[in-house]
Amino acid sequence: MVNLQIKQQFGRIGLKTDPFVFNLSVKQPSLNFKQRPTEIIPENSPLQIEIDWSPYRESVGFNGIEAQQRKFNEDAKLTAGQGIERRAQEGNALGHIEKSISIAQVVNNAIQPAKKDLELVNIEPARFFVREGSLKWSVELGGVVGDYTAGSVSTEFRYGKVQSYLERKPSIQFHAVGEIFDRKG
Numbered sequence: 001m002v003n004l005q006i007k008q009q010f011g012r013i014g015l016k017t018d019p020f021v022f023n024l025s026v027k028q029p030s031l032n033f034k035q036r037p038t039e040i041i042p043e044n045s046p047l048q049i050e051i052d053w054s055p056y057r058e059s060v061g062f063n064g065i066e067a068q069q070r071k072f073n074e075d076a077k078l079t080a081g082q083g084i085e086r087r088a089q090e091g092n093a094l095g096h097i098e099k100s101i102s103i104a105q106v107v108n109n110a111i112q113p114a115k116k117d118l119e120l121v122n123i124e125p126a127r128f129f130v131r132e133g134s135l136k137w138s139v140e141l142g143g144v145v146g147d148y149t150a151g152s153v154s155t156e157f158r159y160g161k162v163q164s165y166l167e168r169k170p171s172i173q174f175h176a177v178g179e180i181f182d183r184k185g
Contacts (some may be wrong), residue, residue: 002177008171017163027153033145036142041139047132047133090106095135
């Protein structure tokens with residue numbers, strides 16, 4: 001008797017997949033402003049005032065050293081002359097006996113204050129010299145400086161893949177087991 005044995009193996013399909021890749025990279029744009037203010041730099045020279053007091057001082061009697069010394073010499077000569085004149089007048093008064101002037105009267109006349117003459121004089125004013133100062137300025141203009149960096153967009157894209165392959169081949173095997181002829185018989 002013959003038995004037929006069937007051995008069957010089913011095929012198997014394998015799939016190899018690479019997924020798709022999609023990367024999106026965005027770099028933001030950058031815009032920066034810097035403002036520099038305007039600067040005003042003043043440059044000024046000061047006002048100069050010179051005062052010459054010499055005309056005023058001379059008119060009120062204060063002179064320079066040389067002029068003051070001359071004035072002292074003149075006053076000394078004048079005072080000495082007045083003193084000599086006064087002594088001469090006193091001697092003459094005492095020498096005139098016929099007028100019968102006593103020494104007490106001569107002394108009394110000598111100590112009487114002398115008459116002073118009042119004189120109004122013009123006093124010279126001080127002289128002023130003015131040198132005007134100046135005001136100059138320089139300007140450093142400010143401004144706005146901008147810094148711009150452009151943004152960018154970059155992408156990476158790869159298609160996905162699906163590959164199929166035969167992982168196991170299908171097969172059918174037939175085996176006949178047994179004999180067709182009977183030998184015993």
